[in-house]
Amino acid sequence: MPRYDIITIFPDYFSTLDISLIGKARTAGLVDIEIHDLRDHAEGVHKSVDDTPYGGGAGMVMSPEPWGKAIDEVTSNEIIHDLIVLTPAGKKFDQSMAEQFSKLEHLVFACGRYEGIDHRVTEYYGTQPTFRVHEVSIGDYVLNGGEVATLVMLEAIIRLIPGVLGNPESLAEESHTLTSNGEAIVEYPNYTKPAIWRELSVPEILLSGNHAAIKGYRHEEAIKRSQNRE
Ligand code: 6GU
Numbered sequence: 583m584p585r586y587d588i589i590t591i592f593p594d595y596f597s598t599l600d601i602s603l604i605g606k607a608r609t610a611g612l613v614d615i616e617i618h619d620l621r622d623h624a625e626g627v628h629k630s631v632d633d634t635p636y637g638g639g640a641g642m643v644m645s646p647e648p649w650g651k652a653i654d655e656v657t658s659n660e661i662i663h664d665l666i667v668l669t670p671a672g673k674k675f676d677q678s679m680a681e682q683f684s685k686l687e688h689l690v691f692a693c694g695r696y697e698g699i700d701h702r703v704t705e706y707y708g709t710q711p712t713f714r715v716h717e718v719s720i721g722d723y724v725l726n727g728g729e730v731a732t733l734v735m736l737e738a739i740i741r742l743i744p745g746v747l748g749n750p751e752s753l754a755e756e757s758h759t760l761t762s763n764g765e766a767i768v769e770y771p772n773y774t775k776p777a778i779w780r781e782l783s784v785p786e787i788l789l790s791g792n793h794a795a796i797k798g799y800r801h802e803e804a805i806k807r808s809q810n811r812e
Contacts, residue, residue: 668728
């Protein structure tokens with residue numbers, strides 16, 4: 583099964599990985615997720631993991647030493663490791679990236695805080711033959727750290743692992759599949775009972791039983807939504 587190691591100074595962020603679909607996937611032995619506290623690799627009475635930036639400037643930078651120790655501890659020279667460094671300066675995460683990562687055997691998530699991690703960590707592992715390093719962002723806004731970004735990535739990745747979703751048909755049908763010309767197509771709007779809610783009716787065609795017409799209607803609605811999204 584694929585293994586995901588998460589290195590963070592806030593392990594508590596990841597308690598939600600015990601619940602819902604990901605919790606079930608872990609219990610079922612479909613994925614192995616291990617959380618590691620970076621501070622276990624810090625030295626001194628204060629167990630400090632950061633320092634002031636060379637060249638000056640605001641904020642603190644995470645020191646390379648604890649990161650090197652933490653990453654070395656969860657990796658070996660035997661297999662390829664994909665090291666994901668969470669940073670707003672990274673390549674933007676999307677569904678195709680999720681699909682690629684979902685096929686990999688060992689992901690290591692490095693959750694930076696403060697003004698990020700000393701860049702030599704990215705440089706060093708980038709030169710190691712058993713590592714591929716990916717700097718990833720989840721969108722054009724600034725978070726306080728990589729923890730929530732890691733949760734977003736894990737949710738998108740793990741649901742693509744075979745056996746995790748109860749109904750694999752929902753994978754093929756759902757939002758953000760790409761059309762034949764590579765355009766992102768979003769899902770059509772969905773309705774369930776009651777047929778009238780607060781004076782709003784469900785579109786009549788969905789009650790018609792005419793499957794071809796329903797298919798056509800849904801496609802039209804999906805196109806409209808896709809065009810309105812930019
Ligand atoms: Cl991965 N990290 C931080 N700190 N901010 C972000 C981000 C990551 N992705 C978008 N904003």
